[in-house]
Amino acid sequence: xxxxxxxxxxxxxxxxxxxxxxxxxGSSYQLKDAxxxxxxxxxxxxxxxxxxxxxxLTRAPATLFTDADNQWGTGAAxxxxxxxxxxxxxxxxxxxxxxxxxxxxxxxxxxxxxxxxVHYGKAYNNAFWDDNCFCMTYGDGDGKLMGPLVSLDxxxxxxxxxxxxxxxxxxxxxxxxxxxxxxxxxxxTLVEFYAANxxxxxxxxxxxxxxxxxLGREALRFMDKPSKDGKSADCWSEKLGDLDVHYSSxxxxxxxxxxxxxxxxxxxxxVAYNSPTCDGSTVTGIGRAKLGKIWYRxxxxxxxxxxxxxxxxxxxxxxxxxxxxxxSTEQKAVxxxxxxxxxx
Ligand code: ASN
Ligand code: ZN
Ligand code: CA
Ligand code: CA
Numbered sequence: 094x095x096x097x098x099x100x101x102x103x104x105x106x107x108x109x110x111x112x113x114x115x116x117x118x119g120s121s122y123q124l125k126d127a128x129x130x131x132x133x134x135x136x137x138x139x140x141x142x143x144x145x146x147x148x149x150l151t152r153a154p155a156t157l158f159t160d161a162d163n164q165w166g167t168g169a170a171x172x173x174x175x176x177x178x179x180x181x182x183x184x185x186x187x188x189x190x191x192x193x194x195x196x197x198x199x200x201x202x203x204x205x206x207x208x209x210x211v212h213y214g215k216a217y218n219n220a221f222w223d224d225n226c227f228c229m230t231y232g233d234g235d236g237k238l239m240g241p242l243v244s245l246d247x248x249x250x251x252x253x254x255x256x257x258x259x260x261x262x263x264x265x266x267x268x269x270x271x272x273x274x275x276x277x278x279x280x281x282t283l284v285e286f287y288a289a290n291x292x293x294x295x296x297x298x299x300x301x302x303x304x305x306x307x308l309g310r311e312a313l314r315f316m317d318k319p320s321k322d323g324k325s326a327d328c329w330s331e332k333l334g335d336l337d338v339h340y341s342s343x344x345x346x347x348x349x350x351x352x353x354x355x356x357x358x359x360x361x362x363x364v365a366y367n368s369p370t371c372d373g374s375t376v377t378g379i380g381r382a383k384l385g386k387i388w389y390r391x392x393x394x395x396x397x398x399x400x401x402x403x404x405x406x407x408x409x410x411x412x413x414x415x416x417x418x419x420x421s422t423e424q425k426a427v428x429x430x431x432x433x434x435x436x437x
Contacts, residue, residue: 095119098127101163103178106170107244107302109292111182115163124158124165124174124181129188130199130206134158134181136173137210137230141217147225155210155228170233173212176241180209180231183248186288190249190280191256194287194382195389200227200255207255211243220247222254229255237307244302245293249284250277261396268401270338275345276392278314282349283385294362297350316350317359317366319343328371329402329435344402344434351376352430353384370433379426387412387427406431 099117104110116123125133135155143151158165158177166175184207191197198204210230217232220242229251234240254277257263263273278299286295293302300313310322319325325343326333333341350368355378359366370376387409394415395408409427417423431437 096127099163101160101165103165103182104168104175105166105178105182106168106175106241107179107293108182108288108290109168111178111290113163113165113178113181114185115160115165117163118159121159121161122163124160124177126181126185126206129185130204132181132184132188132206132208134177134184134209134211136177137213139212139215139233141214142223149225152226153210153213153230155208170241176211176231176233176243177209179241179243179245180211180229180248183243183245183284184209184229184252186245187249187252187280187284190284190287194283194385197256200252201259207252209248211241218242220251222251222258224255224258227255234303234305237305239300239303239308240305242300242303244285244300245288245290246278246281246285246299246301247303248281250281250299253277253280253284256280257392260393261400262398263396263400264398265338267334268341269399271333271336271341271343272345272396272400272402272405274338274342275349276388278316278342278346279349279384279388282316283381286381296362296364297354297366298364314339314342314346316346317354317368319346327369327434333402344436345405348430348434348436349384349388351433352379352387352426353381354378356433371435372433374429374433376429376433377426379423383417383423386416387423390416402436406436 114126116125137153140153166178213230216235218239220231231242263269297316298312315321320327325340356376390412391408413424413427
């Protein structure tokens with residue numbers, strides 16, 4: 094069969110009707126995007142990987158989604174293609190964000206795509222990046238705590254783990270692990286803003302589309318005040334590295350919010366924020382675009398596998414100096430935002 098790129102669209106679960114670039118193969122279409130390195134989405138058939146650490150005896154499949162008329166999904170989770178639309182769209186937007194904003198061509202910067210697996214496991218309340226398959230995997234959620242974990246911010250979060258893996262390679266434990274997680278939350282959030290999707294507008298919450306009433310809170314994580322999740326740290330302390338990486342990330346998330354938006358109260362796209370500082374100082378934000386520039390340069394030029402929060406401060410100060418000059422407003426804001434989360 095001859096293969097050629099085709100423009101279709103899909104009815105997603107969280108983002109309304111979205112454009113999809115697919116592959117025409119004979120009389121049907123594949124959910125595979127040749128314009129983004131061949132990134133594709135497959136069905137994991139509710140199976141799970143069986144692994145001991147990184148050695149896997151069996152792996153859930155990634156059976157490529159196909160469609161007869163290139164109009165994918167129904168917008169309802171009952172159709173197996175619907176969440177595939179979200180996942181493919183999420184990695185499309187993330188691909189475009191890295192390319193257009195940072196000049197990065199794919200996860201590894203080599204133009205090569207990756208793939209998504211959706212419907213992983215049964216009632217699985219998680220999503221993850223896996224360095225071994227170089228792929229993203231999404232559960233359907235149990236419907237009580239969470240729905241399908243295929244929102245834009247989660248897709249951007251998981252794909253950004255791949256970018257971190259190919260750049261700073263921040264070790265996934267201790268403070269470097271918290272920074273690894275914060276990197277994914279920061280870029281997942283910037284991807285959500287970049288998408289400008291009317292059904293899933295940009296915000297500083299992680300997983301607000303995914304959570305269900307049983308979880309008892311409006312998002313998985315809150316970047317303006319990370320402790321709103323009941324576990325994450327707002328401020329650095331000596332013991333921070335003992336926390337799970339999804340909670341020590343709070344300090345980096347809080348820094349990122351403060352740097353972009355500033356301290357205190359703010360309302361954005363209909364969401365209210367109130368970001369405190371750890372020392373009572375006032376931080377004036379420099380905007381999301383500059384946050385993204387500074388964090389990306391710090392990640393790709395200055396951070397290494399062992400970078401801790403003090404090192405991340407130095408890395409972002411160096412990045413801000415490169416981008417905007419020493420003693421620039423931007424570099425001073427980076428210093429103020431780290432001070433405000435007790436990193437010096
Ligand atoms: N959803 C989680 C994450 O991407 C999975 C994990 O704990 N690694 O961080
Ligand atoms: Zn993560
Ligand atoms: Ca949103
Ligand atoms: Ca969000």
